[in-house]
Amino acid sequence: MKTIPRTPQYLNWQRFRAGLLIGMAPALALTPQFSLAQGPVLEEVTVTATRRGDTDIMKTAVAVTALTASDIEAFSPRDLNDIAVMVPSLSAGTVSAFKSASFAMRGVSETTIIVYKESPVGVIIDDFVVNHVQTQNLEMFDIEQIEVLRGPQGTLFGKNTTGGTINIKTKRPDHEVRNAELRYEFGDFGTQKITGALNVPLIEDTLSFRFAGQWLESDGYYENNASYGPLTIAPGLAAPGGAIDGQTGQGDGGDLGGDDVQSMRLKLLWSPTEDFNALLQYEYIKDQGDTPPVVNESGPGYLFDAWGFTSAGGDPLKDAGITNNDDFLFEMSKGHQIDIEGFYLNMDWTIGDYTLYSVTGQRNQESHLPNTYSGEVFQTLFDATRDDERETFQQEIRLASDLDGPFNFVTGLYYQKEDIDFCVVQVVGFVDLLLDGEPAFLSANPLILCNKQEAEALAVYIDGTYDISDNFHISAGFRYTDEEKEWTGRPRVPIQALPDGGFDPNFTWEELGTPLAGADFERFPDGVVTDKEDWQEPTYRLQFAYDFSEDLFGWAGYSRGFKSGGYNDQTGTVLNPIPAVAARPTDPEIADSFEVGVKSILAGGAANIQVTGFYVEYKDAQRTFNATFPTGQETLFFNAAELEVMGIELEGSWAITDSLVLRGNAMWQDAEFNEFRADTDFDGIDDIDLSGKPPTRTPEWMGALDAIYTWDLDMGDVDFNLRVSYEDESVAGYSDVDESYDTTLNSRTVWDAGVTFKHSSDKWWVRGFAKNFTDERYRTGSLSVGNFWIMSAYAPPEYYGMELGVNIDF
Template identity: 50%
Template sequence: MQAQAPKTRCRNWQRTKLALAVAMAPALSLTGQAAHAQASSDSRLEEVLVTATRRAETDIQTTPVAVTAITGAEVDRLVPTDLGDVLVYAPNVVNGKQPGFNSANFAIRGVGQNGIILYFENQVGVIVDDMVIPHIQTANVDMLDIQSVEILRGPQGTLFGKNTTGGVVNVKTNRPEIGANTLSVRGQVAEFGRVEGRAVANLALGETAAFRAAVMQTESDGYYENGASFGPVADFGVNYPLAGATGQGDGSDLGGSDIFSGRFKFRWQPTDGLDINLAYEMVRDRGDTPPSVNETPDGDYVFNALGFTRDPGGDRVKVAGVSNREGALMRMGSRGHEIDVDGLYLNVDWEMNDAYTLSFFGGRRETDSWLSNTYTGEVGPVSLFDATRQDERETTQFEARIASDLSGPFNFVAGAFYQEDETVFSVAQVLGFVDMTLDSAALFGDPLFFNNNPQVLSNAQDGEAMAIYFDGTWQLNDAWSLGAGVRYTEEEKEWTGRNQVFVQALGGSFDPSFTWEQLGEPLAAADFERFPTGVVSDNEKWEEPTWRVTLGYEPTDDLYFYGTYSRGFKSGGYNDQTGTGGNPIEPIQARPTDPETADSYEIGMRSEWLDGGLRLNLTGFYVIYDDSQQQLLAEIEADRDGDGVNESTFQETRFFNAAEIEVYGLELETAWRVSNNFRIQGSLGWLESEFNEFQADTDFDGSIDTVLDGNPVARAPEWTYNLDFLYDHRFMGGNLDWNLNVNYVDEATYAYTAVPNTPDGITDERTLVNAAVTFRPDNGAWWVRAFGKNLTDEEYRLGELPVANLWVMSYYGQPVTFGIEGGMDFSW
């Protein structure tokens, strides 16, 4: 394989200049960072308090962290479907979608995951009520009973730790309210058959305790249609019985949701200084298989030759495809994407005295997933490449920290963290397309042998992470402050896995009498004691200190400057796709990547003008990522019929420490209270990123075969901006609130492929316009809201994944959507 020349990305400079000019205009460049409550009678903006220091709530204007804070009220105004929809408020933060999955593919300042690898924690950590969620499949949490969302940008390796070299999304849900008896109910009806109902009840249990229950049921038909067409299927002279066949999907709706979420909490405050909170979380997701769209371009792709090429036409969501295969360990119609989450969490805050507060967290989260899918975006006539991913995960976490509130110039927070994560994983794949290129009838006695016999890949990982940390701030004088922190992390991971084999070969030899019906489910193949043939194991341990140093300067009450140097760390990781090609796993393939480190330099200005009516915050940053862990979609040779000859090519997702990344940029967040009832807010992000070095040996033969030096980093759009126009006025004995939102994300590379002469996956440039109007009468007992999303009906890709030289699969965003929601509030 020849080294690939650097690839370039086309840009419309007139467009980007216009975007910058618009976003910088004083009347328009206003921020999504404001976590404001009700507007006061004067012209000052509300104070924004954040928990980014983990000591106490601090004013965002004097907190030396690039953080965007969003209140629960602002979350509601966005009418989000999940956490990813809330990220629009923050600059240089993007939400992506892995084609074929409902996962949390978040990226901050150019780093983030662009795959679904189970054991590969995202550089963007997601924390919910102090619980670190290590898997992206269940990190895109529902926005149910939310108190606040804080988006911290840049490495957070001192206080939040746990592989947060890109940043942290810190979600807080509402705790029970002592002494209050309230009930809130709400419902929503929107296009694409979406129906949603919510209820939140808060019950006082005497004078020192309370119980709170929040539940949500969401159902929809999905905005995709099963409209993919194919054929005629090519005839390669291999006695394929379906050669010449043509067909098209039935036009049914795809990608529907059926989710129940619940949070049940008990709070006890036996004394003024002791706050004990126990919570149970449950999720029952019975949604449809997320569809894909076949985006295979013209060229030398296998699926083009087979007769399964990109569908013509304009509306991409109407030519998606799902085979709805049942049997062969596929259950798309009956199970789809089935996810169960059960979590039990304890938070204790104890104000020991006026000077010290001790906080403790203990939690356990169990997740079971069954994810069946048609990756190709095609409807048939067979399972070209259908798969079921099944896993069981158990995560246990403990954290204790003590924070000071001393009267002197020095204050600190110190803590210890422990997390254990156990995961067992299997994927069953049905590769019917191979029957089109082999004489399966002559080789196996069945012309559809590969279509009728799934292959299974299984592995498991036990991970353990421990850390201690200390972070303090010294107020040098009225204007200057010095902050510093350090964290020491130790992580150990043990991985066990087997290469992909036919179900009949799990016992070591090919036993035709042992079929997928007898196996029962994919995860049964992960019983390595029952099926030990081909099983390999590996383990590794990493130890690393991380730190930060910050200098702050506050010359006036309305002006604050800071400069920070911080170092982040992400531990090495294993790959759940190792062995996909079917060949025995070589020791070098089973090894994890090395750790990734980030050295970040950041300067910031926080300012208020016009007697507190205009807030203008500016941040500049420069980050070097060393040994960056990067994903490549590699082409490998596969021996599919077991005769010792590699007769086909295949795709395997592989990770490499092949990159040094340089990232720098600017972020503007600002809000302007034009009048008592008119407010404009927004953010602007500019980002430059490239691989200083990216060279990989994708086939582990000892020579570099892929060179991407100088290429833009994946998941790193150059421009992002968000604008909100908020206006309220009196109307028919109540208040009418108008909100117009404009959100822009530039084009970006989504995923690189190591296969020569094939384009990389991209996400599209997009400008989304959303609006909502809410009416609430003066008594405040009920409210109603009408909303519209993507009002210009823009068509855009949120994710695009090239699968070697086989095909390209894409995930498209939701078309124009209108809906109405309303609710009632009761108290007694």
Template identity: 45%
Template sequence: MSVAKLLGAVSIFATMASAAVPALAQDAAAVDASAAAPQESAGGIADIIVTATRRDTDLQTTPIAVSVVDSSLIEQSSPRNIGDLSVFVPNFSAATITGFNAASFSIRGVGQNTIIVYFEPPVAVLVDDFVVPSVQTQLLDTFDVAQVEVLRGPQGTLFGKNTTGGAVTVRTQRPELGKLGVKGQIVAGRYGTYEARGAVNVPIGDTLAFRGVIGMQKSDGYYRNGACYGPVVAFAPSKFAGRQGCGDGRALGGTDVWNARVKLLWEPTSGIDALLQYEHLRDRSDSIPTVNETPNSPAFLFDTLNVGAATGAGSDPLDNAGITNRQDNLIKMGNGQRINVDGVYLNVNIDVGPGTFTSVSGWRKQKSRLPNTYTGQAPVAADGEVLSLFDANRSDDRRTWQQEVRFASDLGGSFDFVTGAFHQNDRTSFCVSQLLGFLDLASGGLPFGPWNQNPYILCNAQKARSTAVFLEGTLKITPTLTLTGGGRYTWERKTWFGRQQVFQQQLNGGFDPTLRVNNTIDANVFDFPAGVIQVKARANEPTWRASLGWQATDDVFAYATYSRGFKGGGFNDQIGGFHPFVNADGSDDNAAFAAAASATAPEKADSYEVGVKTSALNNRLRFNLTGFYVDYSNLQKQIVVPITVGGQQNQVTRFFNAASANVKGIEMEATLIPVDNFTLRGVLGYQKGKYNEYVTPIPAGYDLSSAPLDRLPKWQWTIDASYEVPMGSHKLLFNGNVNYTARNLFTQSITSPDENTYLNARTLVNASITLAEAEDKYYVRAVGRNLTDERYRTASQVVGGLWSNSQYGLPRYYGLELGVSFGGIR
């Protein structure tokens, strides 16, 4: 797409917008530069300030496709986490990763569907400018959040780390000088839900302020342990042959999370501020349940063994989850998941007159232990032993250090710029211990015992660093026309350490029947170095952005943007599974292992975007429209490759740069205040994509170019309404919304398109009623989610040739919230 076409599209969009609001049209040459920011009128829509350009700008004059959810909308919609806010953003899809309470965010056709720890997501999440590296902890609590901005499309300059899809930037509430105040919230709801959150703001003299935030979430879970199985078929002698039954029906999937943030703000002068934060998270929730949905097909081994989905087609999937709850052999599932996060962050701003220097420093440690029954089935023998068809405990320890420095100029003329440097150092150690009991049924036990009692361990690690410099400048060509351009250059260096999968008795090389590792799976590659190899990867990538903005009238702003983004290559934490790389004499073939373990090449995105941002009806109507076209190359795709284990077909996950694709679409956002105290919001996203090329190297020549793109719902829309009724010293607020997301592919089977798994289309209805004191000193709120009790998948996967399983979203929920706020803190 040429620059001329972009400019032509801008002109068309601007003409359409001007035609829609003819009363606002005026001679653009007469528009004063100060008119760029819309002025709030009585009863009108308040101005929204965003930081999408690393400086404070008005949303309506920022030449980027950015959506904003502020604290008032967060409070009214009462989300469980930032994923629930996706309904207010066009073409932003939020799901989870199968088997985990981890974020699977997708924007404009790219997202992450896998928990692989070395694959950094193409939709970055930043909290107070710190990049959260792990999808496992990106579903953040929204209490005490000031604003969430979602930048759609590749951010090639200012947010350049792996943002081929976009960026979600979260701003938490800052301490406030001179204010002593508290606020709190208590929630009780269905499924044994209890939540409590609180914040306190304490001034310390004239220049210091402290803010402490703490939260607790507990629930029983909405799944039931009711999965049925059998009579089990076994091709080898097994105590489980012929067994059949169902789970005990108890609740599964309960939550138990504590989180806190401690903040200290120092403002010695009007031009200097420093914010020091400590983050604390302890997640002790149940292991995430899944529902076995293996088709009745001989193509699936689990159906042949009669341990696939054995429930009726009309039954409630939430009643058919299954879990083994194994405590032995390193699984520790009865303890649930264990996630610990500790982080220290320092943000400093220094105003030097011609501009502001900003420093963002952060150190974050994450430790995760994530046991799961991936199959959603748990056959039991006559003696009470549980069969782990495929149980695993994923363990990772991660330490991330980040430093960014930047300078945002304020020269007072026609040109300003932002420049800086970024560095991130990340070290991750990973192990997974697996019990593959299905192989006892399919091919018989091992020479030293059954698969069901012998952990099969895969461990690897990565040391990675990313460094970048960036510069972006904005030139005001005329009072109404601005040109923005800039670039970023990134250097990435990664070293991967790995060994092929071994039984725990083989960790020291050879076979030691007495060898045992402790219950936290600390069989890392550094303490047990036998068979460990090293693989290095590097990438030097330039990215850029150019944007033209035109203030056509006081209330119509049009822009055109071209940007290039990239997502760094990644290693696969599953490579080496089932020990497939061996020589003819049975020794390790480390050369073949290293070749297979090599990182993917960087993924790139070229995005073309045009849009208009308009205001009308004395600022009671705001309407923003965006059209985009994104060309993706070297897409990093997940492919399930069949292999043979013990004479039976199995599979291993491989990643390749196997595809190129394009996605195009439109995005609309509207806010209308037809009368005082009544607000209507509308969001519409349409996107359509196709592969230009998708031919797999393994199996060689397998063409998937006619397949749909995953995580690309064609349509998404939301209608939200809020109405406030003044009642003297109190007020009554009604809020409700309906949101729709179309069916979209989640995982792709290489065997047959009929085995692909999809997130089904769903329409969700949510509502709340709030009785509050007029100045919000206290409130009581009744909340209802998914009021039509729809069943919809939030994650789904096919494990090629073996089984298929899914996770489901929250069913009908109702709850009561009580809140207080004293001292006027936000």
């Protein structure tokens, strides 16, 4: 949306309240001072945040940012992560070693790839909830609008949105347009992208078809240049890969992390009357991109460094590593393989003053994700593949009113069913360096861990607004959610131990065939544990809004969010047999949020500003930790945390002239764990205490400012875009070994630019763009694996590209 950054400095709640009034002062004071003389006027933006049809964003009592198609396309974003800088409080990252989303907002985030753990920042595509971070990072093509709602959305959007919701609307078929659009992008790192869309009315005003597809390919911006040695291998210890004391090695310098993605959407819109629409949609995604490489950033104090597997200390993008191990069911040279197929039916039917909506969807996902987690070349210190099959069904029915009286509402029923099978196959060769005895046993014998989950969620909700007067409005909502999950799993064992729990040397990984074959618990029942739990939780909100004038609107309210309890796909990595307490899920996470905001239109419509103050308390917050045991490390998550976060968000736009528009956003927040204690080894004694420390992924300051200048020519328009964004340093992950092993995401200032020429006929256009043109280096994810090594991921360096586009009417 639109934003003018401020820089308040508040250190406690008293300063926060005072600063909030100061932040609101421009909206409260400046509005009467501007005349309504003719001049540039910003376009009105509508949102669907109330789920009762389109409303003017400046009159909607929600902290929401709306990004239109033109906003999104100005800087040619690669995926959903790229839009985060346009939204106050929204921070984008990745989980190291994965092409995942990792969104953070208002003190909460998801920093792991756990398949059963759902992100507190929900992603909804055409009203279908995408639960897992692995496939939330949508490619940006054929998008109509993105709305980012900040704060708990426990009433209308429900499903685990304690931090907020990213609501994406893709383009629908159009009954009145017959055209085709084709775009071609090329740029650094061998990047090529072709995007196409075709819209064809089949029956006038009744039936239309739309196709949208994308093909993306690149070489990747990392280099396989990791080096090691001279190795220090103590006498009597086995070394992975047959390594010997004093040995050195280095990668071949080849490109890593490339893309190879094909995706498409086929849509059929049927409108037999003016009051009824049915949209049938088919989605297909095939991602065969390179395995995302890891940068090993181990230094003094880490065992990898002591052994000689250490960071080179230069440009991290030229110090990545991968083994491309194709043994042990990995097939790593084929990269990450993700296949998604979805079928969706969205219907709306207007009956007098009411509209009935139905959203039905089935989304199936298969993933094969091998990786070299150690970031090394040649030596198999820790190679693994994570495989899963996920089937998700969703049905939502809601009824929205459009009454002439003072009261309007939306009520609905939501159901989701999800079945997931998961297996991880690991070769943990680095453990051989710690053990006496049989040489390189773990380097040659893969271990397998499998589990599965069946989950059902059912919710009923109602939300309404009553106009006490023309200016004073009160809104309230209630949602009741019932979720049930059943988890079945087996501890990690050598593949040879699957048949009967012993060790059959003849039953090898070749005999198993595929990793997910290990999830057949009837075939391999030894050590299998089952647990089941269900949760019922009400969520609700109460809000007051007031129209101070035609151009000034404010609101204040309270809302409660709920994130259901969850199981862990890593249970049993170290603990064998699995203790009953370890097989239990976490409890639900609860968010209580207080919010006050003001939205003002200034300068006769030439400018606007939105200011929001928030205070959120999270109880039983679900936090992930890498728990260290005498025999290894296990990624676990706990209801370890009670935390609070407060902050101020600003966003606005200003059309200085007909040709020049400024937009910006800014955020300040103060977050800390009131309490964070966890018993990581289940012995009844708390092993860690992070009370008083900041939560992960909570930068104190964030902001962005961009300028758009349009130069009108006889043959067309030229748009010049320039943007600068900043994000403060934040904690990436805490270590249970010692605070010296904590990891961080460094602060960064990133500059982007774009120049677009669009011909006056609107038939063709060309865009040149530069991303991160000051070549900033910054981490997007970082994890310390005990005191062994650090695995990190980095954002792309400077990137220059060109886009060519044509529109053809026929």
